[in-house]
Amino acid sequence: MNQKLVVNPIKCDAHGICAELFPERVRLDDWGYPIIDPGPIPHALLSHARRAVIACPVLALTLVRADER
């Protein structure tokens, strides 16, 4: 099943680790908050995405089904 990366913007504190670990899909805005590509993540990149999810210090990132929301 396709998955996508979602950030809870209320939790997010702009640590920026996600953009470092997963630059293929995450870049930072002028204030250091992540801008996430909303599309489904290809299988080959899923392990990078999971690493970003685990590394987020405030647990703001989740992988959800691509058709959610």
Added chain:
Amino acid sequence: MTPATPVEADATQPVGFPRLLAQARVDLDTHVAQYGPLPVVHSRVQRAQLIDEVERSGLRGRGGAGFPTGRKLRAVADKGRRNAVVANAAESEPASFKDAVLLSRSPHLVLDGAVIAANAVRADTVFLVIERRNTAVHAVVADAIGARARTADDRVRIEIVTVPSRYVAGEESAAVNFINTGVAKPTFVPPRPFERGVRGRPTLVQNVETLANVALIARYGADWFRTVGTREEPGSLLVTLTGAVVRPGVYEFPLGTPISNALGTANTSLDQIGAILVGGYFGSWLPPSALPALRLTHASLREAGGTLGSGVIGILSDQSCGVAETARIARYLAEESAEQCGPCIHGVRALADAMDTLTRGGSAARDTLPNLQRWLGDIAHRGACHLPDGAVGLVGSSLRVFADDVTAHSVHGRCIHADSRAVLRMPDRATRDWSWT
């Protein structure tokens, strides 16, 4: 065809037009004489009939998003047996008055709709959410609830909830959050209120104008409802006309009405319009050249690059500076940020700062334009609520519609519009409600 309503036939003739907007306050006796008793929606069959009828009516939410009401009712009804209803009248939009006017004139129509909806989705409580500053409306509604005690449907309790007068306090997750925790800030969704809302229960959040329409559909049926409006967007709409309008105020029009006709009703001359703000402070500017094609529907305004939102139409005269006007609104939106999400805290404030810089004009204005364009691209859809999206829509549309003014400000320091006084209403900073609790 199924009977229009689960009610025993009564002698009441369907209302004419306007459907919702009474000339003066309608008390309970007058209300019952005009509309008949509260339709009974207690059995499983009656609940199913009511939801089918609302679905068939094509009614969509009148709070701004325009989501099909029948589908929302069904989603909550399917969830469980102890649900909740939030009747939302927290129109914190400073330009909008339609919910306040509706509630103060026809409180019983709204309360009927809320009780009918509660019965349909098996909720035992209606939380009627009113803005804290709206004490006059509060008094009318409290009075109406008291008057109903002798006739009321005792399965449903109605509780008034007064929320802070903050812009996003009426957003559905914020209203539910306030009831649950006392803080009127939006929450991250999902879970949406229909999944987990008040006290964790599946919760139907409906705008009060939507509920008033439910009260009419329950009595007169979907076919009657569809005799007004368009095929895709049936019914009537409460509209707040504001700004450079001769007779500003709340009006009711059939959906699909040409906006030029609506402005004509308010005695507004069409040849001095500088720009039209559709969808309120959360909406978009449209140029006067768009006017002939504009109709009061979500579809028409979307096609023109705007939104219908909660039905605010603001007019700016061709004597006014659209850059200065937008800067004021953008600042208001930035000040109304719940300061929970980075893209809103920093991004919306940056938009407001850039619009101020643009208003002052000169080389700083020139320098800020590329940043402003980048922020407009970056900020949208990144907040827990839609405040950043609204600010992006407003500011982005101002750069298109007031392109000449933007150029004049950045090249000559100012535009030809000497009159930069505020046209659109903004709450006074000194007396504003700054609290979230």
